[in-house]
Structures are given as C-alpha cells and as structure tokens.
Amino acid sequence: MEFRHLGKTGLRVSELCLGAMTFGRETTEADSFAIMDRFVEAGGNFIDTADVYTRGASEEIVGKWLKGKHRDDLVIATKVRFGMGDGPNDVGLSRKHIMASIEASLRRLGTDYIDMYQVHAWDLKTPLEETLGTLNDLVRRGYIRYIGASNYRGWQLQKAIDLSKKNNWESFSCLQPQYNLLTRATEFELIPVCVNEGLGVIPWSPLRGGWLSGKFHRGLSTPPEGTRVAEAEKKGWGESWSKYNNELTWNVLDELYAVAEEAGKTPAQTAINWLLQKPGVTAPIIGVRTMEQLESNLGAADWSLTEEQVLRLDGVSALPVTYPYDAAAEKQQRNGRDYK
Structure with missing residues (x-):
C-alpha cells in the first residue's frame, strides 16, 4: 500500500x-485481531473506530490489539458525539462530554494519545466555540494529535x-463523509471546501x-439474504433495498x-479505486466483517483505473x-463575461 499525506x-x-465498526458486533475479538x-x-497503518461503536467494545478490541505493537507506527482515529449513557451529559459536543469521552476512549484504547479525534456529527445544541475550544485544549495538552469532522454539511x-x-x-485536518458511486452529493459543497482548505477526505x-460489492445485479426482486442491504431493509437503514432499487x-x-x-x-475493488482517483480523497475506509472481505478490499490499492474508465463511471x-x-451557474462563476 502507498502512503499519502492527510490533507x-x-x-x-x-x-x-x-x-x-463491526469489531465486537459482527466480528469476534479473535477475528478482529487477525484482520x-x-x-x-x-x-x-490507519485504523478508524468510534466510542459509540458497540458502546466502546470496538475501541476496547483495538486497544487490546495495540498492546505489544509499536504504537508510533500506527495512526489511530476515533470519534465523539453520540450517546454513551443515559445521563443528561452523556451525549453531544459540550466541554463536559468531550472531556469525559476522551478520557474513556484513551482508557479503552490503552494509549496515551489519539492520532485523529473526530466529531462524529454536528451538535445543534452546543455552541461551536465551546466544541472547538475544547478540542484545541486537548491538542495543546497532548491528548490528541489532529482533529477532524464527520457527517458535516458544507x-x-x-x-x-x-x-x-x-x-x-x-x-480540522480531515473530513469523514459518506462518499461512493451512489452517494455523490458530497461533491457539491464538501469536497470543494476540503480541497480549498486542505483537509484530507x-x-x-x-x-x-x-450495493457496490458485486452481489447485486439487475433483475433481482429482493436483496440476497444475509447481506447488509437485506438487514437495512428490515431496520430502515440508509442503504435499504427500497431506497436504491431504481434505474x-x-x-x-x-x-x-x-x-x-x-x-x-472485482466490482468492489473497482468502486474503491474510483474513490482513490477523486480530488481530495486520502484514504477510503474499508469496513470489513471477515478476512475474506479484507483480502478483497486490499486489492483496491496499488493500481489505477484509466482516465477513460473514471470518466465512464463519473x-x-x-x-x-x-x-x-x-x-x-458554474459558467457564471468561472467567466462573468458570459452572463446574460
């Protein structure tokens, strides 16, 4: 695998x-270690988790695995925002919740610092100054090295x-948005902001x-059993069959x-490689449940689609x-002389 600068x-x-995300849920601790x-x-060298994933179990598994590893060889990212308890301050991006969450994440991960600490989503109830000021303090104290955002709007x-x-x-040094061949509204505002401001995506x-794994083909009437899409249809998740079964x-x-x-x-390798060619993208996150999925996704690296192939997929x-x-509107912004 090649290395890229983060933004x-x-x-x-x-x-x-x-x-x-699947560690401690669909994927056992032993299988997570092997992956x-x-x-x-x-x-x-780049592993992403979040405190909310299986209520801390994912961080704990990563932390156990980290023991005995050379910590500085790895870049560990986690997130804060969503509810971790039933108390009134167990959710959000207030100073109180962030301070409690960073201490809990450090403990679960068994490390003295976190390389990338990301806010998992926008918090309507907390002043942005409070959130960003707290994150700045944590960087100055050495608890985190870089900060990022996820699921923000432009x-x-x-x-x-x-x-x-x-x-x-x-x-912020990076943005973690949803972005793929079937989710390209990310390009309208978020990617231009990241490119202009130097954030890694x-x-x-x-x-x-x-949906882009190769398991779905035109002519299917229902999603294959055992797939995430089938589960999403039952639970109303975003990648459900009802939402994406269209032309x-x-x-x-x-x-x-x-x-x-x-x-x-494979289709999966091709879809991930397409992302690797897009402006601003540093590293797509491959969320795998099994070793087989990991091996397949690793094949997305160390090669490139041709320009013509990228344009066809675009x-x-x-x-x-x-x-x-x-x-x-794009023409108006680029060349004011053409406005009529």
Whole structure:
C-alpha cells in the first residue's frame, strides 16, 4: 500500500483505512485481531473506530490489539458525539462530554494519545466555540494529535474552519463523509471546501453498504439474504433495498461491472479505486466483517483505473443537479463575461 499525506498535514497514512465498526458486533475479538494483523502486514497503518461503536467494545478490541505493537507506527482515529449513557451529559459536543469521552476512549484504547479525534456529527445544541475550544485544549495538552469532522454539511464545515482560524485554534485536518458511486452529493459543497482548505477526505461506506460489492445485479426482486442491504431493509437503514432499487443504481452497477471486467478487478475493488482517483480523497475506509472481505478490499490499492474508465463511471453515476450546481451557474462563476 502507498502512503499519502492527510490533507495539508505532514501525517502520512496508508491509502486504505481499516474501519473497526463491526469489531465486537459482527466480528469476534479473535477475528478482529487477525484482520488488523493482516491489514498491517499488507502495509496499512490507519485504523478508524468510534466510542459509540458497540458502546466502546470496538475501541476496547483495538486497544487490546495495540498492546505489544509499536504504537508510533500506527495512526489511530476515533470519534465523539453520540450517546454513551443515559445521563443528561452523556451525549453531544459540550466541554463536559468531550472531556469525559476522551478520557474513556484513551482508557479503552490503552494509549496515551489519539492520532485523529473526530466529531462524529454536528451538535445543534452546543455552541461551536465551546466544541472547538475544547478540542484545541486537548491538542495543546497532548491528548490528541489532529482533529477532524464527520457527517458535516458544507456550511458547517466552513464555519468551523473559519472560527478556528479566527481564534488561532487547531483546525480540522480531515473530513469523514459518506462518499461512493451512489452517494455523490458530497461533491457539491464538501469536497470543494476540503480541497480549498486542505483537509484530507476519508470516505466511509465506499461500497454503500454492499450495493457496490458485486452481489447485486439487475433483475433481482429482493436483496440476497444475509447481506447488509437485506438487514437495512428490515431496520430502515440508509442503504435499504427500497431506497436504491431504481434505474440509476442498476445503470451504475452495469457500468461498474463492465469496467471491473476490463480492469481485471472485482466490482468492489473497482468502486474503491474510483474513490482513490477523486480530488481530495486520502484514504477510503474499508469496513470489513471477515478476512475474506479484507483480502478483497486490499486489492483496491496499488493500481489505477484509466482516465477513460473514471470518466465512464463519473458519467453514469452523476446526479441530476439544478441551480446553483448546474452548468450555467458554474459558467457564471468561472467567466462573468458570459452572463446574460
């Protein structure tokens, strides 16, 4: 695996990030250890988790695995925001909750510091100054090395960046958004902000919950049993069959399979590699449940789709847009002389 700088920072991370969301849930501790060992053996150094994943079990498993490892060889990322208890201050991005959460995450991870500490989502109830000021204090105290955001909207991300600059605080170094061939609205505002401000993009759900894994084909009437999409349909998750069983999805999959066959790769490897070619992207997060899935996803690295193949996938997956994202508005911004 190659290494890339995370945005404009000097931090170098592997071009694939291992997501630990399933650890302690679908994936046993022993299997999680084996997956992390194999990921590092393949050249990976970047592992992402969150305090809320299985109520801390994911962090605990990563922490147990870290024992005996050379800590500075690894980049460990975790997150804070969502509820970790029933108390009134066990949720959100207040100073109190962040301070309690960082101490709990450090304890579960068994480490003195966290490389990347991310706010898991926007908090409507807490002043942004309180959140960013607290994160800045934690960086100054040495508890965390870098800070990032996840699941922000464009205006929220830009506001946070500008506020940090104004107060000379530590600023976000990366954004973790959902981004894949079936989720491209990320490109409307978030990617331009990241490129302009120098944030690394570490996309989650690069296979859209399995839709881009190669298990789904035009003509299916129901999702295959045992897949995440089948589970999503039962539980109302975002990657449900009802949401994506449409012509846009099947057109994207048709082209994805054609490009994958040309490249001699699997559809999953091709979908992840497409992300690796996109502006601002540092490392897609591969959230695997099994060793088989990891081995497959590792095959997304160390090669590149051709420019023509990227353009074909871009074209078939493009979302319909209106003002202010359409071609006319783009032309107005680029060349004012053409305005009529």
